Amino acid sequence: MSAVSSSSLCFHTGHSWNKLKEFGRGRKQQDKKVLVKCSIKSGNPCSQNAVRVGVLGASGYTGSEVLRLLANHPQFGIALMTADRKAGQPISSVFPHLSTRDLPDLIAIKDANFSDVDAVFCCLPHGTTQEIIKGLPNHLKIVDLSADFRLKDLSEYEEWYGQPHRAPDLQKEAVYGLTEVLREEIKNARLVANPGCYPTSVQLPLVPLIKASLVKIKNIIIDAKSGVSGAGRSPKENLLFTEVTEGLNSYGVTRHRHVPEIEQGLADAAGSKVTVSFTPHLIPMSRGMQSTIYVEMAPGVRTEDLYQQLKLSYEDEEFVVVLENGAIPRTHSVKGTNYCLINVFPDRIPGRAIIISVIDNLVKGASGQALQNLNLIMGFPENLGLQYLPLFP
Numbered sequence: 158m159s160a161v162s163s164s165s166l167c168f169h170t171g172h173s174w175n176k177l178k179e180f181g182r183g184r185k186q187q188d189k190k191v192l193v194k195c196s197i198k199s200g201n202p203c204s205q206n207a208v209r210v211g212v213l214g215a216s217g218y219t220g221s222e223v224l225r226l227l228a229n230h231p232q233f234g235i236a237l238m239t240a241d242r243k244a245g246q247p248i249s250s251v252f253p254h255l256s257t258r259d260l261p262d263l264i265a266i267k268d269a270n271f272s273d274v275d276a277v278f279c280c281l282p283h284g285t286t287q288e289i290i291k292g293l294p295n296h297l298k299i300v301d302l303s304a305d306f307r308l309k310d311l312s313e314y315e316e317w318y319g320q321p322h323r324a325p326d327l328q329k330e331a332v333y334g335l336t337e338v339l340r341e342e343i344k345n346a347r348l349v350a351n352p353g354c355y356p357t358s359v360q361l362p363l364v365p366l367i368k369a370s371l372v373k374i375k376n377i378i379i380d381a382k383s384g385v386s387g388a389g390r391s392p393k394e395n396l397l398f399t400e401v402t403e404g405l406n407s408y409g410v411t412r413h414r415h416v417p418e419i420e421q422g423l424a425d426a427a428g429s430k431v432t433v434s435f436t437p438h439l440i441p442m443s444r445g446m447q448s449t450i451y452v453e454m455a456p457g458v459r460t461e462d463l464y465q466q467l468k469l470s471y472e473d474e475e476f477v478v479v480l481e482n483g484a485i486p487r488t489h490s491v492k493g494t495n496y497c498l499i500n501v502f503p504d505r506i507p508g509r510a511i512i513i514s515v516i517d518n519l520v521k522g523a524s525g526q527a528l529q530n531l532n533l534i535m536g537f538p539e540n541l542g543l544q545y546l547p548l549f550p
């Protein structure tokens with residue numbers, strides 16, 4: 158990216174002209190000679206050619222991750238950003254790490270004008286989301302990061318989310334957004350139900366293996382761990398530093414709401430009911446997720462067969478990578494990226510295999526996959542704005 162016009166010099170290529178002016182005010186005269194005109198602005202203000210995007214829930218973790226990813230997107234411009242408690246504030250006071258970008262101030266959804274917006278990322282709590290999406294104009298393409306439109310069976314939604322669904326017609330219309338599995342359906346969708354983070358990390362390895370009848374659909378055990386950002390930014394007692402640090406906390410044991418979502422996806426792959434044992438854990442890191450999955454193989458199947466099937470299924474995929482034989486997927490290797498890394502290992506118990514899958518819960522598990530999906534809907538290359546290397550260490 159060049160921020161320097163031929164006749165001038167800009168001392169920091171990542172800053173917009175407005176930000177440079179503010180710096181200049183603070184630094185007074187001594188830097189005046191270098192505070193000369195930048196030829197472009199950083200960030201991605203809506204130009205006439207850009208698709209105009211709204212981010213609902215921009216003051217939350219997944220919303221801010223959408224903003225971070227869109228900063229390098231050549232086609233999507235941010236037209237509006239909403240918040241609830243933080244409505245009225247500039248992004249710099251809510252997320253200082255985004256303050257170098259030219260972004261609109263946060264507004265309440267009721268004050269948002271969607272008439273010249275093309276698409277929205279909906280990064281709001283489940284339950285609230287269905288009412289809000291019901292009130293949005295029809296011309297909008299919507300990628301919903303919440304769980305509200307993921308379960309096809311309304312009675313299952315009521316059972317696991319504790320309330321009847323309030324937008325059943327929209328739920329029928331929604332397409333489940335597991336990109337690598339449902340790409341063709343997503344391309345034509347108006348409303349995409351972006352998958353949950355745990356279900357993404359579990360379904361990506363298991364769907365191809367179940368479709369190929371290589372693993373039994375009984376006795377699947379999933380031991381999963383998530384960074385704390387998975388729980389969102391709203392303050393909660395169990396998320397205090399003292400509660401989380403230096404320890405591992407299981408939660409939702411026997412009854413986590415991602416169970417029906419995982420089983421729905423695996424049942425679609427199997428063509429019959431699938432049940433899983435799933436236990437999530439909160440682990441003291443800010444982002445990242447690992448699912449360690451224990452499966453029984455079909456008679457006569459070897460671990461090598463699972464490995465070769467996964468290799469074949471994902472050989473043309475950019476974001477799902479089956480590591481070389483024996484290599485351990487690490488959350489470090491996906492931090493800040495849209496990758497899912499997978500590998501499969503023989504268990505000591507004959508006939509069983511262990512699969513490890515890692516993602517960044519905020520990227521492939523949420524905002525990255527959401528961007529991948531909106532790219533598809535809008536007819537852009539799927540990887541646009543998503544080609545980041547991991548942050549390491």
Ligand SMILES: NC(=O)C1=CN([C@@H]2O[C@H](COP(=O)(O)OP(=O)(O)OC[C@H]3O[C@@H](n4cnc5c(N)ncnc54)[C@H](OP(=O)(O)O)[C@@H]3O)[C@@H](O)[C@H]2O)C=CC1
Nearest residue numbers: 214216217218219240241242243280283303387389390523
């Ligand atoms: N975090 C993760 O790793 C993942 C999250 N998800 C899902 O994505 C969605 C967003 O998650 P996340 O970003 O973590 O959550 P956060 O709690 O960090 O953010 C929630 C956002 O929604 C806004 N909001 C809250 N209540 C209302 C309301 N009643 N009306 C309008 N806006 C409201 C908040 O505004 P304000 O802060 O101003 O109050 C904030 O901008 C959730 O449904 C979550 O389950 C999905 C996959 C992974």
Ligand SMILES: CC(=O)N[C@@H](CCC(=O)OP(=O)(O)O)C(=O)O
Nearest residue numbers: 302303304353354355383387388
């Ligand atoms: C660590 C943590 O609390 N994680 C969240 C899952 C985040 C997610 O994917 O939630 P949605 O299904 O709402 O999108 C949880 O267990 O509820």
